[in-house]
Amino acid sequence: MPSPDQRQRLAALRETIADIERKPALAEARALVEQQQGEFPRLAGGLLQEMFTDERRNAGALLGFALAQAKGLLTAQRLAVVYLQLGDEAQKLGMPYGPGLLSFGFDPDALVLVRAANVAELLWAAEEAIACRAVAAVVADIGSHAKLLNFTASRRLSLRAAATGGSIFLLRYGQGREASAAHLRWRLSPARSAHGRYDAKAPGALRWLVQLEKGAIIKNQTEFVLGWTENGFATFTAQRRGTDRRIGGTTLPRAVPAQLADGLPQTA
Amino acid sequence: MLFLPSWPTDYLKRRDGQLQGPLVLHERIKGGLRLAAVDAEAARRGLSIGQNLADARAMVPDLTVREMDRPLLETAFADFADWHSNASPLVSVMTDVTGFGDLVLDITGVAHLFGGERAMLRLLLTRLRDLGYTVAGAVAPTIGAAWAVSHFARSQVLEQADLETVLDALPVQALRLAPAQVAGLTQMGLKSIGQLRQRERKPLQARFGVSLLTRLDQAYGLIQERMTPRLPMAERYAERRFADPIGLMDDVLMTCHDLAIQLSIRLEAEGQGGQAFHLFLYRVDHKVMALSVNSARLTRDPEHITKLFSNRSERLEGEYDAGFGIDMIRLAVSSVSELDAVQLGAFSHQGVAEDLDQLNDRMSSRLGIMAVLRTQLVESHIPERAARLVPALAASNDQARDRAWPLPPRPLRLLPVPEMVAINAEVPEGLPASMIWRRESYKIEKASGPERLGAEWWRSGQRLQLVPTEPPKKGETPPHIPNLALFEPDAVTRDYYVVEDAAGRRFWIYRQGFHRDGEPAVWYLHGFFA
Known part of the structure; x- marks a missing residue:
């Protein structure tokens, strides 16, 4: 029978090990982010990121944000991004368009489109794709509420992603948030574009308003106004906060961290 | 050549044990209900094909009558034909005369496995007769001669030397002619093929058309006749027979893995790899299930092949039906070409593209080929035509693009x-x-x-x-x-x-x-x- 002191130390050690095992990718990413201050961080691979937007009509911006991050993960060894969509949601959300990808700055050859028949197959394909060492990122576009995409499924995906070093981006729509094991959760909305250089009436460079809802990865900052060029993100200072109340800091129904048997929080 | 004269009635009787007694199938021909198929018992009591159904009912009061369902019979016969590929890899259904009943097997280079042509013919015939089919068969140097002998003579093996004497004695119907042509020949008094062969060819062609001469030449082997095998021609295959039939999909997949290893050893020895793999499951009750998977690049990796088949099998779910069991499994490979062995380096990048192709294979095998796509840019100014989605298995990566042009705004x-x-x-x-x-x-x-x-x-x-x-x-x-x-x-x-x-x-x-x-x-x- 070990003494209480020993037991306490054992428990502390177990906790440390659990933390390392559970979120190695996040710990790594945090170290990387701390070097880049103020700017929107270039996140490393191995993360499961949920990206929410309130309405389906923002689908273009959401895909843009995911592909912009995925582009940073493409290397000579990881040369593909797999995009997953349910076959019957193509008309609702639109499909990635080759010339559009080109003008966005993403090579269409690097994108593999998968049209799954149902959510079960989509999740299977996501796991299968992230297990491949040639895949830099998996972008799963799920336009409707899916029962199968529960905490267990997201936990599986997050472990897979952490093990193989590729990132998974779950594109979700709506205001509801469920318990999930995602490392990061973003909420994105399009913002008014920049001033057009030659034509004041024309849409200028794109702007997104991005909020980090979950995952303490960046100190003191959870909100960014981002721009995108072919070479990477540009960060702008947020201006006129609170003019649009929906985008400003509303209280969202947050997920309650799930407590598993070992008493350690899994979702925080 | 195997000829099953009363296949439709035999098949229906076998499928449905309740059907008893003289059975005929009727069909609407020229506005009247006429008999289209007659079983042996009905034929013995004087019924024949083409008779009026009302007459037939009057002649045989206890007649069982069913309507003829040609599409059903044709698909059933096609399955039946596939099952015969356990005798020879090249099997086809001859549809010149009817959609079912004539089975062509190319047994070149196969007969010795069954102990000679005579023994093989006997085996094929007895095995079908045991199942309750009426069958006649013939082995002959040409397809035409085999058809003639199986239909109009007793079952036998015809040697090249006897070809002319046997064929000369057969009636002209044995040449697979149209009814009008046969009627014309009978009018001329030409009853046997021998008589026909002695006539001048030019007047015959003028009167009966070139098809008569073609059939004649085909029977005697003066011109070639081709058969189109139903199943893809497999260059290499591995197979395993079971003493007891198996049924579980897991067992099938385990066997598939063993066969894939056998096949890969052979392919490796020859320095070859394949792109299309087919798994044939021969059921005890004469059906063949075929599963096919494709690979984007040449492969002989047994793990990969097995993985593709297990993905493919998950897509089957309800369709998979082992029936009374599977007694033979064959794994065949086609689209074979040279694949050199490569040294795998721990730090090289060359395996990466291969990994990606294997991933695409796996996803296509489970989700379907049309579900895994790549974008191909097309030179067109019409937006929906400027990009085309093609299956990732078939896409080629080398697209030349002119990047010098400024890109117009296009949506994501x-x-x-x-x-x-x-x-x-x-x-x-x-x-x-x-x-x-x-x-x-x-x-x-x-x-x-x-x-x-x-x-x-x-x-x-x-x-x-x-x-x-x-x-x-x-x-x-x-x-x-x-x-x-x-x-x-x-x-x-x-x-x-x-x-x-x-x-x-x-x-x-x-x-x-x-x-x-x-x-x-x-x-x-x-x-x-x-």
């Missing part, structure tokens, strides 16, 4: 079908000011355009060709031209605008056609920008 997502929107503009030809789409209204704050995309002028004035025009028939002089609208480039010219609403969402919309006074403009939404 495109709707497969453009959706109609209502647009208000301050001046008719000005920039859009508001939009209603999917029952929500948007105030448009910024817009740029138009980018005018014209239709293909080189198609102007053409009619749509929905169906190929038929050549005029006799007595119908003016060929019928469907009165379809002419293609008008002006009507399908589009003016594209990039618009941004108050919240910053950016859409790609277009107006169909030119603006004309008094006509309402038709607008569509085509895509979303990031």
Whole structure:
């Protein structure tokens, strides 16, 4: 029978090990982010990121944000991004368009489109794709509420992603948030574009308003106004906060961290 | 050649044990119900094909009558034919005379496995007779001769030396002729093939057409006749027979793995790899299930092959039915070509593209080939034609693109079908000011355009060709031209605008056609920008 002191130390050690095992990718990413201050961080691979937007009509911006991050993960060894969509949601959300990808700055050859028949197959394909060492990122576009995409499924995906070093981006729509094991959760909305250089009436460079809802990865900052060029993100200072109340800091129904048997929080 | 004269009735009797007694199948021919198939017992009591159904009922009061279902019988016979590929890999159904009943097996180089041609024929015939089929068979140097002998003589093996003497004695019907041709020959008094062969060829051709001479030459082997095997020709295969039939899919997959290892050892020794793999499951009750998978690049990796089949099998689910069990499994490979062994390096990048192709294979095998796609850019200014989605298995990566051109703004997502929107503009030809789409209204704050995309002028004035025009028939002089609208480039010219609403969402919309006074403009939404 070990003494209480020993037991306490054992428990502390177990906790440390659990933390390392559970979120190695996040710990790594945090170290990387701390070097880049103020700017929107270039996140490393191995993360499961949920990206929410309130309405389906923002689908273009959401895909843009995911592909912009995925582009940073493409290397000579990881040369593909797999995009997953349910076959019957193509008309609702639109499909990635080759010339559009080109003008966005993403090579269409690097994108593999998968049209799954149902959510079960989509999740299977996501796991299968992230297990491949040639895949830099998996972008799963799920336009409707899916029962199968529960905490267990997201936990599986997050472990897979952490093990193989590729990132998974779950594109979700709506205001509801469920318990999930995602490392990061973003909420994105399009913002008014920049001033057009030659034509004041024309849409200028794109702007997104991005909020980090979950995952303490960046100190003191959870909100960014981002721009995108072919070479990477540009960060702008947020201006006129609170003019649009929906985008400003509303209280969202947050997920309650799930407590598993070992008493350690899994979702925080 | 195997000939099953009463296959339809035998098959139905075997399928349904309740059917008893004299059985006939009827069919509507020229407005009357006539017999189309007669079983052995009914034939013994004087019924024949082509007889009136009412007459037949009067002659045999206890007759069992069913309607003839040709598509069902044809598919059943095709399955039956596939099952015979356990005797020879090249099996086909001869459909010259009827859709079922004639089975052609190419047994070149196979017969010795069964102890000679005679023993093989005996084996095939007895095995079918034990199952209750009436069957006759013949082995002959030509397909025509085998057909003639199996239909009009006793079952036998015909040597090349005896070919002429045996064929000469057979009636002219044995040449697979049309009924009109047979009637004409009978009129001329030509009853046997020998008599026909002595006549001058030119008058025969003039009177009966070239098909008569073709059939004659085919029977004697003067010209070649080809058969099209039903199953893909497998160059290499591995197979395993089971003493007891197996049923579980897991067992099948384990066997598949063993066979894949056997096959890969052989392929490795020959320095070859394959792209298409087929798994044939021979059921005890004469059915063959075939599963096929494809691989994007040449492979002989047994793990990969097994993985593809296990993915493919998960897509089957309800379709998989082992019936009474599977007694033979064959794994065949086709599209084989040279594959050199490569040294795998721990730090090299060369395996990466291969990994990606294997991933695409796996996903295609489970989700379907049309579900895993790549974009291929096409040189076209029409937006929906500028990108084409092709199966990732078939896509080629080497696309030359001219990157020097400035890229016009194109949306990140495109709707497969453009959706109609209502647009208000301050001046008719000005920039859009508001939009209603999917029952929500948007105030448009910024817009740029138009980018005018014209239709293909080189198609102007053409009619749509929905169906190929038929050549005029006799007595119908003016060929019928469907009165379809002419293609008008002006009507399908589009003016594209990039618009941004108050919240910053950016859409790609277009107006169909030119603006004309008094006509309402038709607008569509085509895509979303990031």
